[in-house]
Amino acid sequence: MSEILSPSRRGFMIGVAGAGMTITFFTACATNEETPEVNAWVQIGRDDTVTIRIARSEMGQGTLTGLAQLVAEELECDWERVVTEFATPGRNLARNKVWRDFSTTGSRGIRNSHDYMREGGAAARMMLVSAAAARWKVPAEECAARASVVTHAPTGRTLRYGQIAAEAAALTPPTEVALKPASEWTIAGQPKRRLDTADKLTGKHLYGADLRLPGMLNASIRQAPKRGAVLKSFDASAVASMPGVRKVVPVGDAAVAVIADTWWRAKSALDALPVEWTPGEGSDFSSAAFEAVLDEGLTAHQAFVGNSAGDARGAIRRAARVVTATYSVPHQAHAPMEPMNATARWTAERCDVWAPTQDAEHALEVAAEAAGLPVEKCEVYPLICGGGFGRRGFADFVEFAVAIAREMPGVHVKALWTREECMQHDFYHPTTKARMTGGLDAQGRLTGLHIRISGQSISAGVAPERLVNGGDPGVFQGLMPPEAPRQDHVLKYSFPNLLIDHAMRNPQVRPGYWRGVNSNQNAIYLECFMDELAHAAGRDPLEFRLAHLGASPKAAAVLRAVAERGDWGKADGKFRGLSSFHTYGGYVAACAEVTVDEHGVLKINRIVAATDPGHVVNPQQVEAQVEGSFVYGLSAMLYGEITVENGEVQQRNFDTYESLRIAEMPKVETIVMPSGGFWGGVGEPTITVAAPAVLNAVFAATGKRVRNLPIKDQNLRTA
Amino acid sequence: MARLKVNGRVRDVEVSGDTPLLWALREQLELTGAKYGCGIAACGACTVHVDGEAIRSCVLPVSSLTEANEITTIEGLSRSGDHPVQQAWAELDVPQCGYCQPGMIMAVAALLKSTPNATDADIDSSITNICRCGTFARVRKGVHLAKTKS
Ligand code: FES
Ligand code: FES
Numbered sequence: 057m058s059e060i061l062s063p064s065r066r067g068f069m070i071g072v073a074g075a076g077m078t079i080t081f082f083t084a085c086a087t088n089e090e091t092p093e094v095n096a097w098v099q100i101g102r103d104d105t106v107t108i109r110i111a112r113s114e115m116g117q118g119t120l121t122g123l124a125q126l127v128a129e130e131l132e133c134d135w136e137r138v139v140t141e142f143a144t145p146g147r148n149l150a151r152n153k154v155w156r157d158f159s160t161t162g163s164r165g166i167r168n169s170h171d172y173m174r175e176g177g178a179a180a181r182m183m184l185v186s187a188a189a190a191r192w193k194v195p196a197e198e199c200a201a202r203a204s205v206v207t208h209a210p211t212g213r214t215l216r217y218g219q220i221a222a223e224a225a226a227l228t229p230p231t232e233v234a235l236k237p238a239s240e241w242t243i244a245g246q247p248k249r250r251l252d253t254a255d256k257l258t259g260k261h262l263y264g265a266d267l268r269l270p271g272m273l274n275a276s277i278r279q280a281p282k283r284g285a286v287l288k289s290f291d292a293s294a295v296a297s298m299p300g301v302r303k304v305v306p307v308g309d310a311a312v313a314v315i316a317d318t319w320w321r322a323k324s325a326l327d328a329l330p331v332e333w334t335p336g337e338g339s340d341f342s343s344a345a346f347e348a349v350l351d352e353g354l355t356a357h358q359a360f361v362g363n364s365a366g367d368a369r370g371a372i373r374r375a376a377r378v379v380t381a382t383y384s385v386p387h388q389a390h391a392p393m394e395p396m397n398a399t400a401r402w403t404a405e406r407c408d409v410w411a412p413t414q415d416a417e418h419a420l421e422v423a424a425e426a427a428g429l430p431v432e433k434c435e436v437y438p439l440i441c442g443g444g445f446g447r448r449g450f451a452d453f454v455e456f457a458v459a460i461a462r463e464m465p466g467v468h469v470k471a472l473w474t475r476e477e478c479m480q481h482d483f484y485h486p487t488t489k490a491r492m493t494g495g496l497d498a499q500g501r502l503t504g505l506h507i508r509i510s511g512q513s514i515s516a517g518v519a520p521e522r523l524v525n526g527g528d529p530g531v532f533q534g535l536m537p538p539e540a541p542r543q544d545h546v547l548k549y550s551f552p553n554l555l556i557d558h559a560m561r562n563p564q565v566r567p568g569y570w571r572g573v574n575s576n577q578n579a580i581y582l583e584c585f586m587d588e589l590a591h592a593a594g595r596d597p598l599e600f601r602l603a604h605l606g607a608s609p610k611a612a613a614v615l616r617a618v619a620e621r622g623d624w625g626k627a628d629g630k631f632r633g634l635s636s637f638h639t640y641g642g643y644v645a646a647c648a649e650v651t652v653d654e655h656g657v658l659k660i661n662r663i664v665a666a667t668d669p670g671h672v673v674n675p676q677q678v679e680a681q682v683e684g685s686f687v688y689g690l691s692a693m694l695y696g697e698i699t700v701e702n703g704e705v706q707q708r709n710f711d712t713y714e715s716l717r718i719a720e721m722p723k724v725e726t727i728v729m730p731s732g733g734f735w736g737g738v739g740e741p742t743i744t745v746a747a748p749a750v751l752n753a754v755f756a757a758t759g760k761r762v763r764n765l766p767i768k769d770q771n772l773r774t775a
Numbered sequence: 776m777a778r779l780k781v782n783g784r785v786r787d788v789e790v791s792g793d794t795p796l797l798w799a800l801r802e803q804l805e806l807t808g809a810k811y812g813c814g815i816a817a818c819g820a821c822t823v824h825v826d827g828e829a830i831r832s833c834v835l836p837v838s839s840l841t842e843a844n845e846i847t848t849i850e851g852l853s854r855s856g857d858h859p860v861q862q863a864w865a866e867l868d869v870p871q872c873g874y875c876q877p878g879m880i881m882a883v884a885a886l887l888k889s890t891p892n893a894t895d896a897d898i899d900s901s902i903t904n905i906c907r908c909g910t911f912a913r914v915r916k917g918v919h920l921a922k923t924k925s
Contacts, residue, residue, distance in 0.1 A: 116872030116908045249868050256873030257864050258856040259808020259849035263874060266807035274802075299791065320790075320798035393812050393820060393874040393907050442810075442874030443907050475813045676868060680913070684871060687909025710817040710905060719899035721911040 092225040094183055096143075096154040097127055097176035100221035104204050106133045108177075111143040111155035112165040113414045114252060115392070115444035116684075117739045118677035119165035121250045125673055126170050129244040130177030130235060133217060134204040140251055145420040146435035158417040158438075161449045161569055163640040163737025166673055170735060171235075178233040180224070187224035188215045238671055238732060247676035252440060264397045264412040264439045265472055272399070272468040273302060274319035275460045276326045279311040279481045282703030283338030283564050286310045287331070295325040304329065305463045313460050319472055338564030339703035343387070346487075346563045353510025353559035354382065354491040360527030360560065363537040366553035371504025375495025379592045381585055383492065383763045385577040387698035388485035388570055389713055394442020395478050398457035399470040402427055407434045407458060412441035414448040422451035426458035445688065446569035450483050450518075479713055480705040483568020484698050486512035488531075490581040492588075495553075500593030502604070504553040507535070507581060513560050514574070517567040531558045533574040534639040534744065535582065544641035544736065545575070548611035549582075549604040565700055571688055572743040575639040580765070583635035583748035587755065597634055597752065598624055610731055611638055614645040614666040617727050622647030622664035630661075633752025635745040640737030643668040646749035648722070652757040656773035660690065660720070660750055665742055666727040670734035682726045682742045689746030691716040697766050777837040781806065782851025785842050792838030796830075797821045799837050800848060808849035808877045812905070819904030822878035822885075823848045829885035849877035852884060859924035860884045863917040871908035879904045883918055891925060893918060 091101040099107040108127045114120035124140050143155040156172060181201050188206035189196040192213060199208050204217040238245060255261035262268075280286060290312050292304035300321035307313050312331055316322035353359075372378055398411040400423070407427035413419040416438040424431040441448050457471040473481075488511030495504035513528035522530060529536075533545045535556050540546055547556075570576070590600035598619050605612040615636040619625070624632055624647055631652075636645035649662040665682050672678055695714035699706045707713040751762050758772050777788050779796075781804060788803040795814075800806045800823070809832055812820030816831040823832045824847040825840070840846070852858045860883050863869075870876045879902070886893050886901050893901075898918055906914070 116870075118871070249865075250870075252873070253865060253868055253870055254856065256870040256876055257861045257880065258852075259806070259877045261873060262807065263810075265811060266801070268805065268807075318798065318802040320794055320802060391907055393810070393818070393872065393905065395811065441872060443872045445907070472811075475811075475815075680868070680871060680910070683912045684909030687911060688907065691907075709815050710813045711815060715905045715907060716909075716911075717905070718902050718911040718914060721909075721915070724912055 092222040094180040094221055094225050095176055095229060096151065097173060098131060098180040100217050102218045104134065104137050104216055104218040106131065106138050106204065106217070108138060108140050109143045109155065110140050111148070111158045112169060113158070113160035113416070113438060113441060113444065115160070115414060115441035115448065117165065117681060118250055118674060119160065120252060121248065122166050122673040122677060123169065123173055124251060125244045125246070125248055126174050127177035129241055130174045131181045132201040132203065135243050135248065137204065138251065142438045144435055144437055145416040146431070148417070149431060159415040159449070161414055161446060163642070163740040167641060167735035167737055174235050175233050178235060179229050182230045182233060183224040183227045184217055184220055186227055187220040191215065191220065191223065244673050246674070248674055250677065261440070263394050263442045264399065264410060265394050265442065267399050267410055267470055269399060269468040272470055273315050273317060273464060274322050275313045275315045275469055275471040276319060276323040277307060277311055277313040277456055277460070277471055277473060277477060278326055278331065279477060280333045281480065282333065282335055283341050283700065284336030284703065285333040285339050286336055287312055288334040289332045291330040295329050298325045298328065301325045303463055305460060307456050307459050311456065313456070313471065315460065315464060315469060319470070323474065335703070341564040341703050342701050343699040349561050350384070350487070350489045350510050353561040354489060354508055356510070356559045358559065359508065359557035361555070361557045362529065362532035363535055363547060363556040364554060365537070365551065368504045368506045368553040368555035371553035372493055372495035372506060375503055376498045377496040377592065379494045379496065379589055381492045381588055381761070381763060382489060383581050383584065384489040385487060385580065385765050387487045387565055388692050388696045389479050389482045389698050389707065390445045390447035390570055391479065391713060391715070392441070392443025392445055392447055395473045395475055396453040397470065397472040398454045399468055400457040400461035401466070401468045402458060402461040403466050405433060409434070409436045409454055409458060410439055411436055411454050412439045412448060413451065413454065414441065414444045414446070415451070418449070419451045419454045422455050423458050426455045427462065445571040446573070447482060449569060475710070476708045479708055483518060483566050485570035485576070486514055486567040487563065488512060488577050490577070492581060492585040494585065494589045496589065496593050500595050502551065502589055505551050507556040509556070509558045511561050512563060512567050514567040514569060516560060516562050527558065528560065531574055532556060532578070534578045534637055545639055548608040548638040550607050551604060572740045575637065575740070575744040576689070576692070579635065579637040579639070579744035580748050580751070583637065583745070584751050584761070584763070587633065587752040588761065596625065601634070601636065610643045610668055611636060613731070614643045614668050614729065617666040617729060618645045618647040618664045621725060621727060622649065631753050631757035633749045633754070633756055635748035635752065637741065637744045639744055640740050641669070641734065642736035642738060642741035644741040644745050646742070646745040648749035648753040650750060650753040650757055652754060652772045654773065656771040658754065658767065658772055660722040662723045662725070663749065664725045664727065665745070666729055667738065667742060668729050668731050669736035669738050670730060670732060672728055672730040675728050678728050678738050679726045681738050683724045685742035686724055686746045687716050687721065689743040690750065693747035693750060693765055694767050697768065777840065778842045779837065779840055779846055780842045780844060781846045782848060788837065790837060793836045796823070796832040796835045796837055796840065796846070800832065806848045806850050810874055810877060812875065817905070818875070819882055820875050820878040822881040822904065824881060824885055827885065827888060829882045849881055852881065858884060859921040860887065860917070862924050863920035867913045867917050867920065869910050869913040869917050871910055875904055875906045879906065879914060883914070883921065887918070887921060887925065892922065
C-alpha cells in the first residue's frame with residue numbers, strides 16, 4: 057500500500073508538483089492528539105478548527121455546506137472556523153456504518169440526514185460542555201456553549217473548544233440529545249456562503265478529471281457503439297508504437313481501452329485503434345420504430361394501476377364533454393459538465409479508487425467486485441463532482457477504472473471518458489407517452505380524469521427488485537394516492553373520479569434516474585392537461601387548479617404565491633402559464649411569461665417560482681437550485697432528445713445535444729416560503745414545473761399546444 | 776515539442792504539434808484549471824486567453840502558437856484569486872459544481888477587458904459557455920458586479 061493511500065493516517069496531503077497546490081483527499085478515521093475526534097461527525101483542532109464529516113456527495117447542489125450548517129448549529133461552534141471532509145465508505149463499514157447513508161439521489165441529501173447529523177453536533181457540544189465543567193469541577197448545567205467557547209456563567213470563566221476537545225473525546229457520548237427548534241437557528245437557515253467556492257474560482261480545485269497521482273497513467277475507453285453489441289477483436293499492434301502507449305486492454309466484454317502516459321495520447325491511440333464488434337440484442341433498436349410500441353400501450357387493455365378513486369371511466373362516459381390529448385417525452389442524457397471518470401490503483405491485496413460519485417457506498421461495492429477483492433480491502437475516496445444529476449449514482453465508470461487498473465498492478469490509472477462516450481453510454485431519462493382523458497360536466501367541472509402512461513420503467517431496467525407484482529410504483533412519482541408508502545410523492549389535487557395507470561413498454565435503451573426522474577414527465581402531462589381542461593371549461597387555469605387543492609393548503613399557497621408575484625390575470629398583453637407540483641416532499645409552483653414572435657421564435661422572459669420545502673437550511677442555495685432547475689428543465693424542453701438508430705445513440709456531443717445558454721435564460725424570481733414542520737427536497741422539485749409553466753404560456757401566446765417534446769425545431773406559430 | 780508562453784513564463788512542452796493546447800496545459804504543465812468538457816469548442820469549459828482573447832483551447836493545436844503568444848490560464852488570471860470577476864463570483868457564490876466556472880470566468884474576464892461596460896446584450900452575444908448546473912442568473916449578476924470592481 058502506498059503511503060498516499062493509507063487510510064490509517066489522517067490529513068495526508070499530496071503535493072502537486074509545480075503548481076504548488078495541495079489537496080486533502082480524505083481522512084475520516086480515528087482520533088489523534090492534535091485534532092481529536094469528538095465523535096464521528098466532529099473533529100476539533102487545538103487551533104479551534106472544526107472539521108465536519110460529510111457522507112453525502114457534493115455535486116453543486118450545496119448539500120455539503122447545508123449539512124455543515126446543521127451540525128455547526130447544534131455544535132454551537134464558530135462558523136468561520138468550519139471545514140469539511142468526506143467520510144469514506146470503507147471506513148464507514150469498518151466503523152459499523154457510523155455515517156449511515158452515502159447515497160445522494162432523490163433530493164434526500166439533507167432531508168434524510170438532518171436529524172442524525174444535528175444529533176451528532178448536539179452530542180459533541182454536550183461532551184465539550186461536560187469536559188469544560190469537569191475541568192472547572194462545576195455542574196455542566198451552569199455552563200453554556202457559544203461560538204466554540206464554553207462559558208461558566210456564575211464565574212465568567214471560559215474555555216475554547218480547542219482546549220478541551222481531547223477531554224471531550226474521552227467522555228461517554230450522551231444517550232439523549234435535544235435539538236433546537238428551527239426558530240432558534242442562527243447558522244442553519246441563514247444564507248451562508250458555500251464552503252467549497254474559493255478553489256473553484258482559481259482553478260485550484262481538483263476534480264476527478266484533474267487528478268494527478270504519483271506514477272499515474274491515463275486510460276481512454278470505448279464501449280460498443282451499438283446497444284447489446286460485444287467486443288469481437290481489436291488490433292493492438294496498429295497503435296503499439298504510437299507515442300506514450302503502454303497497453304491496449306479489453307474491458308469487460310463490451311469495451312476496449314488504451315492505457316498511455318497521458319490521456320490525450322491514450323485517446324489519440326484509441327481513435328486509431330481498429331476495433332470490431334459483434335452485434336447483439338438491441339443492436340437493431342430504433343427510437344422511431346419504438347413509437348408504435350408506445351402508442352399501442354396508450355390503449356392497451358392491461359395496465360398497472362398507480363392511483364384510482366371513484367369511477368373515472370364511468371364519469372368520463374357520462375361527461376357532458378370529453379377532452380383528450382396525447383403527450384410524449386423522449387430519452388434524455390444527463391450530460392454533467394465533468395465527463396465520467398475514476399482513478400484506481402489495484403494490487404492483489406488492495407484496491408483504492410478516487411471517484412466523483414453520488415453514492416460512494418455503491419461505488420465501493422462495485423469496485424470490490426471488479427477488483428475481485430473483499431470490500432474490506434478496498435476503499436473509495438469520494439471527490440466533489442462536476443455535476444451529477446443522477447448519472448453519478450451509477451458506478452459503471454468505477455467498474456471500468458478498476459478493470460483497467462487490474463491490467464497495471466500497483467499503478468494509478470485514471471480512466472476518463474470522452475464526452476462522446478458519456479453521451480452514448482448514459483443511463484437515459486426514460487421515454488414515455490401519456491394519453492390524457494378528462495370529463496367535464498355542463499358547469500365546466502372536472503368529473504373524471506384518466507391518465508394512461510405508456511412506456512419505460514426505470515426500475516425494470518436498473519432496479520428490478522423495486523418492481524411490485526411486475527409493476528413499477530416509481531412511475532407514479534408526484535401522482536401517488538394519499539395512502540402511498542412514498543408520502544413525498546402524493547398527488548395533491550383531489551379529483552372525484554381518477555384513474556392513473558401505466559402500461560410498461562421497455563425499449564432496449566438503458567434507463568436511469570435523471571434529476572426529477574419520473575416527476576418530470578408526470579408534471580408535464582398533468583399540468584399541461586389541467587391547462588387544457590381549464591380552457592375547455594372556459595375557466596381560469598388558476599381558479600381551476602385551486603378548486604382541486606382545497607385539501608392541500610401548502611400546494612395552494614405556492615401556486616397563489618407565483619400567481620400573485622407573477623402578475624397572473626393582469627391585462628397587460630403578456631402571456632403567462634402556470635404549473636404546480638408536489639414531489640420529493642417539496643411543494644413548488646411556477647408562473648412563466650413568454651413571447652413568441654411572428655416567426656415562431658420563443659423567448660422566455662420571466663419565471664416566478666415558489667418553493668416550500670418545509671425547512672430551509674440555506675435560502676441562497678435554495679435559490680441557486682431553483683434557478684438552476686430552470687436551466688436543466690428548459691434545456692430538456694427546448695432541445696433535449698436522445699434518439700437511437702440501429703442500436704446507436706445519434707447524439708454525440710453538445711453540438712447535437714444542445715443546452716440552454718445565458719442568452720436564453722429567463723429572469724427567475726424565487727420565492728422561498730418554508731412553512732416548517734416537515735423536511736422536503738429542493739434539488740429536484742422545481743425542475744418539474746419548468747416545462748409545463750412555459751408550455752402553458754406558449755399556448756397563451758399562440759393558441760398552439762406543444763405536446764411532443766422537445767420543442768426543438770417545431771414552429772410555434774404553425775405547429 | 777512546442778514552446779509556449781504561459782502565465783508569463785516560457786515553457787517547453789513535449790507534445791506533438793497537433794496536440795490541443797488544452798491537453799498541453801493540463802498534462803504537460805499541470806495547469807488543470809482549464810477543463811475538458813466537449814473537445815469540440817461547443818461548451819467553453821476549456822477557455823483560456825491567447826493574447827487577451829478568450830479562446831477555446833480544446834481545438835487549438837499547439838503548433839499554431841509560438842512563444843510570442845501570451846497564454847493566460849485561470850491560474851494566471853490574478854496573483855491571489857482577486858481579479859474583479861473572481862471577487863464578484865465569490866461575493867455572489869456563483870459556482871455550483873464549479874466545473875464550468877474557470878472557463879466561464881475567463882470568458883467573462885475577456886469580455887470585460889474588451890468591453891468594460893458590457894451590457895446584458897453584450898453578455899448574451901459573447902458568453903456562450905454551457906453550465907449544466909444553471910448558474911446563469913448569478914453569472915449575469917456577477918458580470919455587472921465585476922464592472923464596479925475594476
Ligand atoms: S472543452 Fe473546449 S469548448 Fe468544450
Ligand atoms: S457550475 Fe456546474 S456546470 Fe456550471
